[in-house]
Amino acid sequence: MSGREKPLSVKRPLLLLDKDKCIRNIRFMAGKARKHNLLLRPHFKTHQSLITGEWFRDEGTDRITVSSMVMAHYFGTNGWDDICVAFPFNIHETDEAAALAAKIRLHLTVCSAETLRIIERSSIGEIGIYIKTDTGYNRTGVDWDDTGSIEEMLEIINRSSKLDFTGFMVHNGHTYHVRGHDEVERIHRESADRLCVLRKKFAERYGPFLISSGDTPSCSMSSGFEGIDEIRPGNYVFYDLTQLHIGACKPDDIAVALAVPVVAKHPGRNEIVVYGGAVHLSKESLLLEDGTRVWGQVAETDLSSWSDPVPGTWVTKVSQEHGVIRCSESFFKRTGPGDIIAILPVHSCLTADLMRGYTTTGGIRIDHLSGYQK
Amino acid sequence: MSGREKPLSVKRPLLLLDKDKCIRNIRFMAGKARKHNLLLRPHFKTHQSLITGEWFRDEGTDRITVSSMVMAHYFGTNGWDDICVAFPFNIHETDEAAALAAKIRLHLTVCSAETLRIIERSSIGEIGIYIKTDTGYNRTGVDWDDTGSIEEMLEIINRSSKLDFTGFMVHNGHTYHVRGHDEVERIHRESADRLCVLRKKFAERYGPFLISSGDTPSCSMSSGFEGIDEIRPGNYVFYDLTQLHIGACKPDDIAVALAVPVVAKHPGRNEIVVYGGAVHLSKESLLLEDGTRVWGQVAETDLSSWSDPVPGTWVTKVSQEHGVIRCSESFFKRTGPGDIIAILPVHSCLTADLMRGYTTTGGIRIDHLSGYQK
Numbered sequence: 001m002s003g004r005e006k007p008l009s010v011k012r013p014l015l016l017l018d019k020d021k022c023i024r025n026i027r028f029m030a031g032k033a034r035k036h037n038l039l040l041r042p043h044f045k046t047h048q049s050l051i052t053g054e055w056f057r058d059e060g061t062d063r064i065t066v067s068s069m070v071m072a073h074y075f076g077t078n079g080w081d082d083i084c085v086a087f088p089f090n091i092h093e094t095d096e097a098a099a100l101a102a103k104i105r106l107h108l109t110v111c112s113a114e115t116l117r118i119i120e121r122s123s124i125g126e127i128g129i130y131i132k133t134d135t136g137y138n139r140t141g142v143d144w145d146d147t148g149s150i151e152e153m154l155e156i157i158n159r160s161s162k163l164d165f166t167g168f169m170v171h172n173g174h175t176y177h178v179r180g181h182d183e184v185e186r187i188h189r190e191s192a193d194r195l196c197v198l199r200k201k202f203a204e205r206y207g208p209f210l211i212s213s214g215d216t217p218s219c220s221m222s223s224g225f226e227g228i229d230e231i232r233p234g235n236y237v238f239y240d241l242t243q244l245h246i247g248a249c250k251p252d253d254i255a256v257a258l259a260v261p262v263v264a265k266h267p268g269r270n271e272i273v274v275y276g277g278a279v280h281l282s283k284e285s286l287l288l289e290d291g292t293r294v295w296g297q298v299a300e301t302d303l304s305s306w307s308d309p310v311p312g313t314w315v316t317k318v319s320q321e322h323g324v325i326r327c328s329e330s331f332f333k334r335t336g337p338g339d340i341i342a343i344l345p346v347h348s349c350l351t352a353d354l355m356r357g358y359t360t361t362g363g364i365r366i367d368h369l370s371g372y373q374k
Numbered sequence: 375m376s377g378r379e380k381p382l383s384v385k386r387p388l389l390l391l392d393k394d395k396c397i398r399n400i401r402f403m404a405g406k407a408r409k410h411n412l413l414l415r416p417h418f419k420t421h422q423s424l425i426t427g428e429w430f431r432d433e434g435t436d437r438i439t440v441s442s443m444v445m446a447h448y449f450g451t452n453g454w455d456d457i458c459v460a461f462p463f464n465i466h467e468t469d470e471a472a473a474l475a476a477k478i479r480l481h482l483t484v485c486s487a488e489t490l491r492i493i494e495r496s497s498i499g500e501i502g503i504y505i506k507t508d509t510g511y512n513r514t515g516v517d518w519d520d521t522g523s524i525e526e527m528l529e530i531i532n533r534s535s536k537l538d539f540t541g542f543m544v545h546n547g548h549t550y551h552v553r554g555h556d557e558v559e560r561i562h563r564e565s566a567d568r569l570c571v572l573r574k575k576f577a578e579r580y581g582p583f584l585i586s587s588g589d590t591p592s593c594s595m596s597s598g599f600e601g602i603d604e605i606r607p608g609n610y611v612f613y614d615l616t617q618l619h620i621g622a623c624k625p626d627d628i629a630v631a632l633a634v635p636v637v638a639k640h641p642g643r644n645e646i647v648v649y650g651g652a653v654h655l656s657k658e659s660l661l662l663e664d665g666t667r668v669w670g671q672v673a674e675t676d677l678s679s680w681s682d683p684v685p686g687t688w689v690t691k692v693s694q695e696h697g698v699i700r701c702s703e704s705f706f707k708r709t710g711p712g713d714i715i716a717i718l719p720v721h722s723c724l725t726a727d728l729m730r731g732y733t734t735t736g737g738i739r740i741d742h743l744s745g746y747q748k
Contacts, residue, residue: 283657
């Protein structure tokens with residue numbers, strides 16, 4: 001799973017991880033949670049790595065979030081004993097949930113009374129339940145103002161000897177579609193206010209329970225967490241261009257970069273082509289303010305570190321293995337076939353999932369669940 | 375690598391493959407190549423599968439195209455002895471190319487004199503060379519009218535005792551950005567005409583050589599292949615929604631579908647949520663004529679086959695593990711948590727790469743290279 005193998009050269013796309021930046025990011029959020037007296041249950045779906053997980057443990061993390069039962073199994077059988085699966089419970093994975101719940105403190109996420117009843121009747125033993133609540137993102141969860149459905153769910157939990165109400169969970173993914181502190185703060189605040197309504201309404205009868213919120217943009221940028229007990233950010237472990245453009249991080253906080261070889265050069269249009277495409281970076285793109293759609297930004301690298309992003313030098317097209325990079329005049333001049341360059345990913349979670357592992361800038365191989373199964 | 379394991383139920387996303395449709399697609403293209411007297415060198419980057427490769431061999435295929443040296447190694451060490459790596463040669467993979475060229479007939483793709491000189495001086499032995507030519511797609515390749523650069527390359531090949539000029543290769547990826555026969559035909563024809571200019575100019579001195587063209591849209595839709603000797607389509611083995619919307623296939627030709635469990639249901643907005651997201655389907659999207667962006671279309675399935683696409687029922691959002699499906703009224707009514715539905719992918723190559731293997735509707739497990747390495 002790990003081993004020293006200093007990469008003196010890169011033959012094919014390789015996902016570099018800067019451990020110092022990564023640990024700085026982990027510490028930043030641990031410190032912020034302590035400062036605001038918040039429980040921190042970081043989402044491990046970004047890194048999906050046991051070794052990286054230990055860096056969290058070193059900073060005091062003892063409870064985590066994952067987004068699939070497979071991921072829960074990976075961490076639950078490797079030393080983590082308090083895991084929340086923050087994905088609407090898939091009733092086809094009842095056996096897996098039962099097996100894991102027998103060993104660790106497992107929390108399932110539920111959006112309907114129907115699913116709760118299935119869990120109640122199943123072979124799953126004592127289990128924590130988060131009610132997934134929708135305060136405006138509109139992906140999934142029971143609407144925060146549908147208090148009838150929420151009460152029906154709380155009653156099922158209350159009557160059950162094995163279901164334990166952990167709390168209300170919300171994920172405000174719409175913070176990813178705005179830019180800057182004020183817009184992120186507005187979404188974060190509106191959501192927290194709505195959750196406070198639920199707390200007031202249900203605390204006496206069904207409490208104590210947690211209000212669990214906190215995506216990476218709001219956890220990174222906000223300074224107001226009134227009404228929130230627990231945060232579950234994940235992406236901040238690596239950050240990426242999306243977070244940079246939201247304003248949630250600085251260029252120097254981005255802790256992963258895809259090292260790729262240049263394979264062709266096209267004067268006329270100042271473009272280079274690299275071996276590194278959709279099967280490495282993913283097809284996640286970002287729309288720049290000038291209307292250009294990009295799939296990554298270039299940095300220079302000697303593999304032991306990488307530079308600040310090269311201005312005006314972006315991945316402007318990806319196909320399966322090809323990445324096309326539109327370069328600044330000066331970068332184009334100094335770059336040619338055989339050179340290794342780094343690409344800062346638009347969405348580090350997806351790039352990590354595709355690359356299935358990392359190599360630190362110190363030359364250590366780091367695991368990713370998808371190197372084993374999915 | 376294979377084995378009977380009839381999937382009576384699906385716990386997690388599973389990529390179904392309809393072998394009959396797949397073989398029908400393979401036969402269709404083999405027949406078309408024969409009819410037009412074309413060499414067929416199908417691109418195996420879509421399926422990346424040894425078992426699927428044998429279905430091509432059964433229809434007469436003995437030469438193939440791949441898009442990476444790793445893929446060339448997978449097929450080259452498993453019975454395929456005439457392989458073209460249709461990707462600008464990456465000089466960091468010289469050792470791998472040399473090892474493979476010592477065993478099989480390997481063709482490398484080159485876009486510059488500089489790379490050719492490196493190959494000429496390298497440990498690589500006798501090798502076929504395709505000159506990657508750009509007739510309008512503008513991804514990579516030497517411009518078709520830059521006859522000075524082309525001649526420089528041909529001279530290097532000509533003087534070399536180990537480089538053998540296989541031909542001019544073109545990939546017209548811009549057929550993917552148009553719709554309907556006429557627009558595809560216009561691109562295909564313009565490109566063929568430009569390649570004819572090269573043939574006329576260089577045939578006497580550097581011939582015989584092949585003119586190799588042919589993406590899936592033009593190979594599926596065109597009936598004119600004058601001036602072309604060899605075609606290299608790949609996606610047609612499975613087709614997908616992108617090809618359907620270009621007009622290159624019918625719904626019933628799509629040979630793969632992602633089976634996924636429904637995990638949540640949201641009345642109010644007629645949406646269901648499935649366990650199946652960006653790490654299964656990919657983030658490749660398609661813009662419908664009405665301006666909706668989609669990541670897949672839904673079909674019904676009992677796992678032994680799937681239905682025609684359900685009208686008005688599309689994947690309208692994907693995040694890491696979540697797929698959000700906007701449903702027709704009637705589909706929404708009859709679908710609930712626990713149901714298994716099928717999703718026709720926007721881009722089958724990327725979905726297959728992410729899923730790393732297939733299960734046929736007959737219950738047989740089929741390999742994909744990415745189940746092993748990348």
